[in-house]
Amino acid sequence: MAEIKAADVKALRERTGAAMMDCKSALSEADGDMEKAIEVLRVKGQASAAKRAGRSTGEGTVASYIHANGRLGVLVEIQCETDFVARNDDFLAFAQDIALHIAAANPQYVSADEIPEEAEAAERTVFEQKAAEDGKPENVREKIVEGQLAKWRKEVALLDQVHVNADKHDGKTIEELRAEAAANTGENIVIARFARFAVGEE
Amino acid sequence: MAEIKAADVKALRERTGAAMMDCKSALSEADGDMEKAIEVLRVKGQASAAKRAGRSTGEGTVASYIHANGRLGVLVEIQCETDFVARNDDFLAFAQDIALHIAAANPQYVSADEIPEEAEAAERTVFEQKAAEDGKPENVREKIVEGQLAKWRKEVALLDQVHVNADKHDGKTIEELRAEAAANTGENIVIARFARFAVGEE
Numbered sequence: 001m002a003e004i005k006a007a008d009v010k011a012l013r014e015r016t017g018a019a020m021m022d023c024k025s026a027l028s029e030a031d032g033d034m035e036k037a038i039e040v041l042r043v044k045g046q047a048s049a050a051k052r053a054g055r056s057t058g059e060g061t062v063a064s065y066i067h068a069n070g071r072l073g074v075l076v077e078i079q080c081e082t083d084f085v086a087r088n089d090d091f092l093a094f095a096q097d098i099a100l101h102i103a104a105a106n107p108q109y110v111s112a113d114e115i116p117e118e119a120e121a122a123e124r125t126v127f128e129q130k131a132a133e134d135g136k137p138e139n140v141r142e143k144i145v146e147g148q149l150a151k152w153r154k155e156v157a158l159l160d161q162v163h164v165n166a167d168k169h170d171g172k173t174i175e176e177l178r179a180e181a182a183a184n185t186g187e188n189i190v191i192a193r194f195a196r197f198a199v200g201e202e
Numbered sequence: 203m204a205e206i207k208a209a210d211v212k213a214l215r216e217r218t219g220a221a222m223m224d225c226k227s228a229l230s231e232a233d234g235d236m237e238k239a240i241e242v243l244r245v246k247g248q249a250s251a252a253k254r255a256g257r258s259t260g261e262g263t264v265a266s267y268i269h270a271n272g273r274l275g276v277l278v279e280i281q282c283e284t285d286f287v288a289r290n291d292d293f294l295a296f297a298q299d300i301a302l303h304i305a306a307a308n309p310q311y312v313s314a315d316e317i318p319e320e321a322e323a324a325e326r327t328v329f330e331q332k333a334a335e336d337g338k339p340e341n342v343r344e345k346i347v348e349g350q351l352a353k354w355r356k357e358v359a360l361l362d363q364v365h366v367n368a369d370k371h372d373g374k375t376i377e378e379l380r381a382e383a384a385a386n387t388g389e390n391i392v393i394a395r396f397a398r399f400a401v402g403e404e
Contacts (some may be wrong), residue, residue: 070294075264075275079401086273
């Protein structure tokens with residue numbers, strides 16, 4: 001068995017964000033091969049993420065963000081498993097970052113699963129009328145409309161949106177950032193609900 | 203015509219919160235009689251409040267309040283007529299005070315008019331069953347249930363609630379405080395909507 005160097009453990013941790021102990025055991029399992037160790041962590045990560053996703057989230061935080069002009073505000077509830085994580089600075093920073101994103105990106109639902117049937121049906125009608133007006137042949141309309149609907153579903157769903165601060169977050173979606181926060185804290189993290197009020201909008 | 207003393211104008215202003223000029227002209231109209239002047243102001247106030255209530259509110263502010271433990275948050279949109287009032291300190295303090303009240307008092311609707319029929323029907327059923335279980339005679343049950351429903355409607359409606367800080371606000375309801383803010387600013391003020399999230403509550 002290859003000797004596991006502390007520098008490799010550190011490098012693996014930096015590349016994956018996994019815990020030191022997990023990095024060390026992944027390197028052991030991969031016989032010191034960095035790329036293999038990453039694969040080991042990835043598979044284990046998915047397994048533990050799946051395990052985490054089932055765990056109940058009774059703790060958490062409510063974060064708010066008010067835009068400087070005071071005409072726009074966001075409230076978001078982010079849940080985790082323990083009071084310990086709920087008070088963790090990284091977790092609170094994550095919650096703040098999500099609130100800021102919601103203010104800027106104006107999602108309508110947390111996830112695409114929550115889109116009500118009527119809302120989707122209304123959107124479908126608009127796309128169908130547009131396709132007809134554009135003179136698209138009937139046999140391709142259905143496909144065009146389905147494509148537009150799929151795009152729309154992603155646009156209105158918070159978890160599918162790319163964080164507005166793409167520089168800071170490397171073009172990751174909110175779901176990817178949520179999964180990272182879950183991996184970093186070792187807890188199931190759920191964006192439970194949000195409200196976004198702009199003055200005079202409703 | 204009685205001479206109008208500056209001290210009386212000041213006293214009237216302190217008792218009613220009306221503008222100096224209005225206090226002076228009310229005292230003139232009441233021939234210097236303080237109680238009559240209050241009545242004059244009250245009638246005029248109602249007239250101008252009615253006029254104000256019809257005016258459109260396209261400006262305003264979104265205020266938030268997060269309870270110290272971070273497990274409870276409120277977002278509230280308060281509308282007014284002009285950007286000038288929207289940036290006014292008293293207006294912003296009013297918005298903050300309403301957000302704090304919502305956190306503590308947990309209203310379900312802005313006004314009783316917004317209570318959905320199904321919610322009221324469900325509540326009625328509960329009260330009716332309770333009245334039957336308590337063995338109340340059938341002929342008085344309806345009256346008991348109506349009384350309980352009227353009480354419930356007031357409890358869940360923000361505007362009908364007495365502000366939780368009764369010391370500061372002298373036991374006034376949120377609607378009374380709203381009307382005061384409207385009178386003080388001279389603009390129509392509307393509590394448009396609110397959200398209140400407590401971790402794990404939903």
